[in-house]
Amino acid sequence: MSSLTVKNVTLKFGGLTAVHDLSFEIPNCSITSIIGPNGAGKTSVFNMITGFYRPTTGQILLDRENLVGKKPSEITRRGLARTFQNLRLFPNLTVLDNVKSGMHSRTKQAVWGALWHTRAQQKEEQLIEDVALDCLSFVGMEAYKQRIAKNLPYGAQRYLEIARALATKPQVLLLDEPAAGLNYEEKESLIDLIRRIREQYKLTVLIIEHDMGLIKKISENVIVLDYGQKIAEGTPADVLNHSRVVEAYLGKEEAM
Incomplete structure (x- = not known):
């Protein structure tokens, strides 16, 4: 707190x-x-x-x-995390990828880890996905994880933005x-x-x-x-x- x-x-x-x-x-x-x-x-x-x-x-x-x-x-x-009055999602990304983007501020692996696909990088990628799925499940949207964000109903997009904010921990x-x-x-x-x-x-x-x-x-x-x-x-x-x-x-x- x-x-x-x-x-x-x-x-x-x-x-x-x-x-x-x-x-x-x-x-x-x-x-x-x-x-x-x-x-x-x-x-x-x-x-x-x-x-x-x-x-x-x-x-x-x-x-x-x-x-x-x-x-x-x-x-x-x-x-400290926020949502916006006017939605600021990545409209052409999937629901899951939108929430995963919220973990960006918590990632530690450098560009070399991504290039060489190191074990540490793989472990971090799995952690990011696990956190994103937990957040989607919490707001009741895990079933929509592969949907494109812009194709969601407006209310679901609101929930998606909240899930992404929660992913920043x-x-x-x-x-x-x-x-x-x-x-x-x-x-x-x-x-x-x-x-x-x-x-x-x-x-x-x-x-x-x-x-x-x-x-x-x-x-x-x-x-x-x-x-x-x-x-x-x-x-x-x-x-x-x-x-x-x-x-x-x-x-x-x-x-x-």
Whole structure:
């Protein structure tokens, strides 16, 4: 288990402040959600945590190690994995090969091992396949391992991206709108899957999501952003009834 802490983080793009003086701490082995209206800065926060954006000021700590300035691949090796709002699979590869690609950050054999097909290389290749198959089995997709990724139904592609993230052996898993495009039954299955991931892998899970029904069912803690600032934090019941949260979603007139 790993703790994730965001301390006084600000992100500016020229004269635009996307995130302002944001601080929060994600409890170990918890399920926490970040919510807020469109443009609130949610994805910018994920991009900073995972190294795609560099904060203008502030720190992002994983087990007290500052991640700011590290490349996304380095951050993945340190135990942090994510999925994306817009799927980023390898569409023309098989399901199995997509998940195996998630193990890239954990491989140790150099190019010579691949060229000469050494015993160590063969052993590592078998380990990669075993881990990938375990991850596919966990999300219920082992039967699709030889299917081409782009030919899967949309919901199955969502699960495939989660399986690939699990293959990196993370300690913290970030899910960016995992329920987007899913129907009711698929969302219920997703809730069960996220709970099982936390219990089986002992992971800390951080979610961006717009579906309030899902937020209420799965979140233990909710952080609310508006215009790049935190306006509320607490349990789903407390946060969703908070006057500033209602105002952010409905506007002042409706909130009254």
